[in-house]
Amino acid sequence: MSLLTSAARTEVSRRRALLFGATLAVLAQSACSAGPAELSDGVAAKIRLGFQSNLTHATPLVGVARGHYARHLGHTELATQVFNAGPEAVEAMFSGSLDVAYLGQGPAVTAWVRSRGEAVTLIAGATVGGAELLVRKGIHQPRDLVGTRIASPGLGGSQDVALRAWLIRRRLRPDIDVRVEPTPNATTFRLFQQGRIDGGWLPEPWASRLLLDAGAHVLVDERTLWPGGVFVTAQLMVSTSFLRRFPRTVTAVLAGHVDANDWIRANPAAAKSTVNSRLAALTGGRLRPSVLDRAWAQIRVTNDPIASSIAGWAANASAAGFLTHVDLRGLYDLRPLNALLLACGKPPVRAAGLGPS
16 A cells, blocks of 8 residues: 555655755755854754664764764754654654654654655664664574563564564564563663563664673574665654754754764774763663673664665564555655765765655
Protein backbone atom coordinates (compact mmCIF):
# COMPACT_ATOMS: atom_id res chain seq x y z
CA MET A 1 0.00 0.00 0.00
CA SER A 2 1.41 3.37 -0.98
CA LEU A 3 1.12 6.05 1.67
CA LEU A 4 1.04 8.90 -0.84
CA THR A 5 -0.78 9.13 -4.13
CA SER A 6 1.19 10.21 -7.19
CA ALA A 7 -0.48 13.62 -7.08
CA ALA A 8 0.31 14.04 -3.40
CA ARG A 9 3.97 13.11 -3.93
CA THR A 10 4.15 15.61 -6.79
CA GLU A 11 2.73 18.38 -4.59
CA VAL A 12 5.12 17.57 -1.71
CA SER A 13 8.06 17.64 -4.13
CA ARG A 14 6.86 20.92 -5.66
CA ARG A 15 6.63 22.67 -2.26
CA ARG A 16 10.06 21.44 -1.20
CA ALA A 17 11.56 22.49 -4.54
CA LEU A 18 10.24 26.03 -4.07
CA LEU A 19 11.62 26.17 -0.53
CA PHE A 20 15.09 24.90 -1.30
CA GLY A 21 15.46 26.60 -4.65
CA ALA A 22 15.30 29.92 -2.79
CA THR A 23 17.82 28.93 -0.14
CA LEU A 24 20.54 26.93 -1.91
CA ALA A 25 22.45 30.08 -2.83
CA VAL A 26 22.45 31.15 0.82
CA LEU A 27 23.65 27.69 1.84
CA ALA A 28 26.57 27.75 -0.57
CA GLN A 29 27.67 31.25 0.41
CA SER A 30 27.62 30.67 4.17
CA ALA A 31 28.44 26.96 4.37
CA CYS A 32 32.04 27.20 5.53
CA SER A 33 31.75 30.46 7.44
CA ALA A 34 32.67 30.29 11.11
CA GLY A 35 30.31 33.16 11.88
CA PRO A 36 26.57 33.01 12.57
CA ALA A 37 23.90 33.45 9.90
CA GLU A 38 22.29 36.87 9.72
CA LEU A 39 19.04 37.28 11.60
CA SER A 40 16.41 37.67 8.89
CA ASP A 41 13.50 35.79 7.36
CA GLY A 42 13.91 32.07 7.82
CA VAL A 43 15.75 32.38 11.14
CA ALA A 44 14.10 31.09 14.32
CA ALA A 45 14.50 32.69 17.74
CA LYS A 46 14.87 29.21 19.23
CA ILE A 47 15.43 25.66 18.04
CA ARG A 48 14.81 22.53 20.13
CA LEU A 49 17.19 19.65 19.45
CA GLY A 50 16.68 16.09 20.67
CA PHE A 51 19.19 13.24 20.97
CA GLN A 52 20.02 10.24 23.15
CA SER A 53 22.63 9.52 25.81
CA ASN A 54 24.26 6.87 23.62
CA LEU A 55 27.66 6.72 21.97
CA THR A 56 25.83 6.34 18.67
CA HIS A 57 24.79 9.98 19.16
CA ALA A 58 28.38 11.20 19.25
CA THR A 59 27.63 13.96 16.73
CA PRO A 60 25.16 15.91 18.90
CA LEU A 61 27.04 15.09 22.11
CA VAL A 62 30.17 16.69 20.65
CA GLY A 63 28.32 19.35 18.69
CA VAL A 64 26.54 20.69 21.77
CA ALA A 65 29.50 20.36 24.14
CA ARG A 66 31.98 22.10 21.83
CA GLY A 67 29.60 24.73 20.52
CA HIS A 68 29.58 23.64 16.87
CA TYR A 69 25.85 24.27 16.53
CA ALA A 70 25.89 27.45 18.62
CA ARG A 71 28.62 29.01 16.47
CA HIS A 72 26.45 28.75 13.36
CA LEU A 73 23.15 29.49 15.09
CA GLY A 74 24.34 32.85 16.32
CA HIS A 75 21.55 34.56 18.24
CA THR A 76 19.16 31.62 17.80
CA GLU A 77 18.76 29.91 21.17
CA LEU A 78 19.62 26.20 21.20
CA ALA A 79 17.54 24.11 23.62
CA THR A 80 18.35 20.42 24.00
CA GLN A 81 16.38 17.44 25.25
CA VAL A 82 17.72 13.93 25.92
CA PHE A 83 15.60 10.85 25.17
CA ASN A 84 16.03 7.17 25.97
CA ALA A 85 14.97 6.05 22.50
CA GLY A 86 13.83 7.42 19.16
CA PRO A 87 10.08 6.79 19.54
CA GLU A 88 10.04 9.26 22.44
CA ALA A 89 11.61 11.92 20.23
CA VAL A 90 9.01 11.26 17.54
CA GLU A 91 6.21 11.81 20.04
CA ALA A 92 7.83 15.06 21.16
CA MET A 93 8.08 16.23 17.55
CA PHE A 94 4.45 15.36 16.88
CA SER A 95 3.38 17.22 20.01
CA GLY A 96 5.18 20.33 18.80
CA SER A 97 7.79 20.35 21.57
CA LEU A 98 10.77 19.35 19.38
CA ASP A 99 12.08 20.71 16.07
CA VAL A 100 15.02 18.49 15.09
CA ALA A 101 16.18 15.14 16.41
CA TYR A 102 18.83 12.48 16.02
CA LEU A 103 17.24 9.06 15.87
CA GLY A 104 17.44 5.66 14.19
CA GLN A 105 15.84 4.30 11.05
CA GLY A 106 12.84 2.80 12.79
CA PRO A 107 11.45 5.89 14.50
CA ALA A 108 12.12 7.98 11.39
CA VAL A 109 10.11 5.65 9.16
CA THR A 110 7.38 5.36 11.78
CA ALA A 111 7.06 9.14 11.91
CA TRP A 112 6.90 9.28 8.11
CA VAL A 113 4.21 6.60 7.97
CA ARG A 114 2.09 8.11 10.73
CA SER A 115 2.10 11.53 9.10
CA ARG A 116 1.63 10.21 5.54
CA GLY A 117 4.87 11.83 4.50
CA GLU A 118 3.94 15.31 5.66
CA ALA A 119 5.42 15.87 9.13
CA VAL A 120 9.10 14.95 8.96
CA THR A 121 12.09 14.98 6.63
CA LEU A 122 15.46 13.23 6.99
CA ILE A 123 18.27 15.64 6.13
CA ALA A 124 21.58 13.98 7.13
CA GLY A 125 23.26 10.87 8.43
CA ALA A 126 25.10 10.77 11.74
CA THR A 127 26.35 7.32 12.76
CA VAL A 128 26.69 3.84 11.31
CA GLY A 129 27.21 0.66 13.34
CA GLY A 130 27.14 0.10 17.07
CA ALA A 131 24.33 -2.34 17.96
CA GLU A 132 24.51 -5.94 19.19
CA LEU A 133 22.50 -8.67 20.91
CA LEU A 134 24.20 -9.51 24.21
CA VAL A 135 23.08 -12.48 26.31
CA ARG A 136 23.92 -14.33 29.53
CA LYS A 137 25.98 -17.49 29.87
CA GLY A 138 24.31 -20.63 28.58
CA ILE A 139 22.79 -18.99 25.51
CA HIS A 140 24.79 -19.88 22.40
CA GLN A 141 22.27 -20.28 19.58
CA PRO A 142 18.77 -19.06 18.73
CA ARG A 143 16.89 -22.03 20.23
CA ASP A 144 18.55 -21.35 23.60
CA LEU A 145 16.47 -18.15 23.75
CA VAL A 146 13.17 -19.96 24.21
CA GLY A 147 11.67 -18.87 27.52
CA THR A 148 14.06 -15.93 27.98
CA ARG A 149 13.46 -12.21 28.50
CA ILE A 150 15.37 -9.96 26.09
CA ALA A 151 15.34 -6.16 26.29
CA SER A 152 15.29 -3.50 23.59
CA PRO A 153 15.51 0.28 24.11
CA GLY A 154 11.95 1.05 23.02
CA LEU A 155 8.96 -0.48 21.24
CA GLY A 156 9.24 0.08 17.50
CA GLY A 157 12.76 1.50 17.75
CA SER A 158 15.61 0.37 15.51
CA GLN A 159 16.99 -2.25 17.91
CA ASP A 160 13.51 -3.44 18.88
CA VAL A 161 12.60 -4.12 15.26
CA ALA A 162 15.99 -5.69 14.53
CA LEU A 163 15.51 -8.08 17.46
CA ARG A 164 11.95 -9.07 16.55
CA ALA A 165 12.76 -9.59 12.87
CA TRP A 166 15.84 -11.66 13.74
CA LEU A 167 13.76 -13.87 16.05
CA ILE A 168 11.01 -14.37 13.50
CA ARG A 169 13.46 -15.34 10.77
CA ARG A 170 14.77 -18.02 13.12
CA ARG A 171 11.24 -19.32 13.75
CA LEU A 172 11.02 -17.85 17.24
CA ARG A 173 7.87 -15.91 18.13
CA PRO A 174 8.46 -12.59 19.90
CA ASP A 175 6.46 -12.30 23.14
CA ILE A 176 5.55 -16.01 22.95
CA ASP A 177 8.79 -17.99 22.62
CA VAL A 178 10.96 -15.05 23.65
CA ARG A 179 9.62 -12.22 25.77
CA VAL A 180 10.77 -8.91 24.24
CA GLU A 181 10.79 -6.15 26.86
CA PRO A 182 11.23 -2.53 25.72
CA THR A 183 13.27 -1.05 28.57
CA PRO A 184 15.44 2.06 29.09
CA ASN A 185 19.08 1.17 28.47
CA ALA A 186 20.31 2.00 31.96
CA THR A 187 17.52 -0.10 33.45
CA THR A 188 18.41 -2.99 31.14
CA PHE A 189 21.97 -2.89 32.47
CA ARG A 190 20.81 -3.06 36.09
CA LEU A 191 18.25 -5.79 35.43
CA PHE A 192 20.84 -7.91 33.66
CA GLN A 193 23.25 -7.54 36.58
CA GLN A 194 20.45 -8.66 38.89
CA GLY A 195 19.65 -11.69 36.72
CA ARG A 196 16.13 -10.45 35.99
CA ILE A 197 16.56 -10.37 32.21
CA ASP A 198 18.64 -12.59 29.95
CA GLY A 199 20.05 -10.05 27.52
CA GLY A 200 19.33 -7.12 25.23
CA TRP A 201 19.72 -5.83 21.68
CA LEU A 202 21.42 -2.57 22.53
CA PRO A 203 23.24 0.42 21.04
CA GLU A 204 26.64 1.56 22.21
CA PRO A 205 27.93 2.09 24.83
CA TRP A 206 25.35 -0.15 26.50
CA ALA A 207 26.31 -3.20 24.43
CA SER A 208 29.94 -2.89 25.51
CA ARG A 209 28.90 -2.21 29.10
CA LEU A 210 26.85 -5.39 29.18
CA LEU A 211 29.81 -7.29 27.73
CA LEU A 212 32.65 -5.90 29.85
CA ASP A 213 30.91 -4.74 33.02
CA ALA A 214 28.17 -7.35 33.42
CA GLY A 215 29.56 -10.58 32.00
CA ALA A 216 27.37 -10.92 28.91
CA HIS A 217 28.60 -12.21 25.56
CA VAL A 218 27.74 -11.29 21.97
CA LEU A 219 25.20 -13.52 20.27
CA VAL A 220 24.59 -11.23 17.26
CA ASP A 221 26.68 -8.35 15.94
CA GLU A 222 24.15 -6.45 13.85
CA ARG A 223 26.82 -5.59 11.28
CA THR A 224 26.77 -9.23 10.16
CA LEU A 225 23.15 -8.82 9.05
CA TRP A 226 23.74 -5.93 6.61
CA PRO A 227 25.45 -5.77 3.18
CA GLY A 228 29.02 -4.65 3.71
CA GLY A 229 28.37 -4.52 7.46
CA VAL A 230 26.96 -0.99 7.14
CA PHE A 231 23.70 0.14 8.73
CA VAL A 232 22.49 3.45 10.11
CA THR A 233 22.07 3.88 13.86
CA ALA A 234 21.51 7.65 13.94
CA GLN A 235 20.45 10.28 11.43
CA LEU A 236 19.08 13.80 11.57
CA MET A 237 15.35 14.42 11.19
CA VAL A 238 13.56 17.77 11.11
CA SER A 239 9.95 18.77 11.48
CA THR A 240 8.86 19.67 7.96
CA SER A 241 6.82 22.61 9.23
CA PHE A 242 9.89 23.98 11.04
CA LEU A 243 11.97 23.48 7.91
CA ARG A 244 9.48 25.44 5.83
CA ARG A 245 9.34 28.32 8.31
CA PHE A 246 13.02 28.47 9.26
CA PRO A 247 15.23 27.05 6.49
CA ARG A 248 18.20 29.23 7.47
CA THR A 249 18.12 27.92 11.03
CA VAL A 250 18.06 24.35 9.74
CA THR A 251 21.03 25.26 7.54
CA ALA A 252 22.89 26.46 10.64
CA VAL A 253 22.19 23.18 12.44
CA LEU A 254 23.48 21.23 9.45
CA ALA A 255 26.61 23.36 9.36
CA GLY A 256 27.22 22.58 13.04
CA HIS A 257 26.54 18.91 12.34
CA VAL A 258 29.16 18.80 9.57
CA ASP A 259 31.65 20.70 11.74
CA ALA A 260 31.15 18.28 14.63
CA ASN A 261 31.69 15.24 12.41
CA ASP A 262 34.83 16.81 10.92
CA TRP A 263 36.22 17.45 14.39
CA ILE A 264 35.40 13.93 15.60
CA ARG A 265 37.19 12.35 12.66
CA ALA A 266 40.22 14.64 13.03
CA ASN A 267 40.45 14.26 16.83
CA PRO A 268 39.35 10.73 17.79
CA ALA A 269 41.05 10.66 21.22
CA ALA A 270 39.69 14.06 22.21
CA ALA A 271 36.30 13.15 20.77
CA LYS A 272 36.12 10.00 22.90
CA SER A 273 36.97 12.04 25.97
CA THR A 274 34.36 14.68 25.16
CA VAL A 275 31.66 12.09 24.57
CA ASN A 276 32.57 10.27 27.79
CA SER A 277 32.31 13.50 29.77
CA ARG A 278 28.93 14.29 28.27
CA LEU A 279 27.64 10.77 28.92
CA ALA A 280 28.84 11.04 32.52
CA ALA A 281 26.93 14.29 32.94
CA LEU A 282 23.78 12.75 31.47
CA THR A 283 23.88 9.30 33.07
CA GLY A 284 25.85 9.89 36.27
CA GLY A 285 28.92 7.80 35.49
CA ARG A 286 31.93 7.74 33.18
CA LEU A 287 32.69 4.75 30.99
CA ARG A 288 35.75 2.71 31.88
CA PRO A 289 38.56 3.08 29.28
CA SER A 290 38.17 -0.49 28.05
CA VAL A 291 34.41 -0.04 27.59
CA LEU A 292 34.85 3.30 25.85
CA ASP A 293 37.54 1.97 23.51
CA ARG A 294 35.49 -1.06 22.49
CA ALA A 295 32.29 0.91 22.01
CA TRP A 296 34.05 3.63 20.00
CA ALA A 297 35.50 1.02 17.65
CA GLN A 298 31.98 -0.19 16.80
CA ILE A 299 30.75 3.12 15.36
CA ARG A 300 31.64 5.62 12.63
CA VAL A 301 30.30 9.15 12.27
CA THR A 302 29.12 10.17 8.83
CA ASN A 303 27.15 12.84 7.00
CA ASP A 304 25.76 10.16 4.67
CA PRO A 305 22.41 8.75 5.81
CA ILE A 306 23.13 5.51 3.91
CA ALA A 307 19.61 5.84 2.53
CA SER A 308 19.74 2.38 0.97
CA SER A 309 19.65 0.79 4.42
CA ILE A 310 16.16 2.20 5.02
CA ALA A 311 14.81 -0.46 2.65
CA GLY A 312 16.45 -3.12 4.80
CA TRP A 313 14.91 -1.67 7.92
CA ALA A 314 11.47 -1.56 6.26
CA ALA A 315 11.85 -5.25 5.41
CA ASN A 316 12.66 -5.95 9.07
CA ALA A 317 9.65 -3.93 10.18
CA SER A 318 7.43 -5.83 7.79
CA ALA A 319 8.75 -9.15 9.10
CA ALA A 320 8.10 -7.98 12.66
CA GLY A 321 4.55 -6.96 11.84
CA PHE A 322 5.02 -3.22 12.27
CA LEU A 323 4.55 -2.22 8.62
CA THR A 324 3.07 -3.41 5.39
CA HIS A 325 4.45 -2.14 2.08
CA VAL A 326 5.43 1.50 2.44
CA ASP A 327 6.35 4.03 -0.23
CA LEU A 328 9.30 5.94 1.24
CA ARG A 329 9.92 8.23 -1.71
CA GLY A 330 10.25 11.75 -0.36
CA LEU A 331 11.47 10.68 3.08
CA TYR A 332 14.85 12.33 2.42
CA ASP A 333 15.80 15.75 1.17
CA LEU A 334 19.58 15.98 1.05
CA ARG A 335 19.87 19.14 -1.05
CA PRO A 336 20.62 21.47 1.88
CA LEU A 337 23.30 19.10 3.18
CA ASN A 338 24.83 18.65 -0.27
CA ALA A 339 24.96 22.40 -0.80
CA LEU A 340 27.01 22.61 2.38
CA LEU A 341 29.25 19.70 1.46
CA LEU A 342 29.94 20.91 -2.05
CA ALA A 343 30.70 24.45 -0.85
CA CYS A 344 33.30 22.97 1.50
CA GLY A 345 34.83 20.72 -1.17
CA LYS A 346 33.30 17.51 0.20
CA PRO A 347 31.62 14.80 -1.89
CA PRO A 348 27.81 14.85 -1.97
CA VAL A 349 25.63 12.11 -0.51
CA ARG A 350 22.74 10.32 -2.18
CA ALA A 351 19.13 9.57 -1.28
CA ALA A 352 18.92 6.21 -3.11
CA GLY A 353 15.79 7.28 -4.96
CA LEU A 354 13.97 8.22 -1.75
CA GLY A 355 14.12 11.96 -2.24
CA PRO A 356 16.10 14.73 -3.91
CA SER A 357 19.82 15.01 -3.30
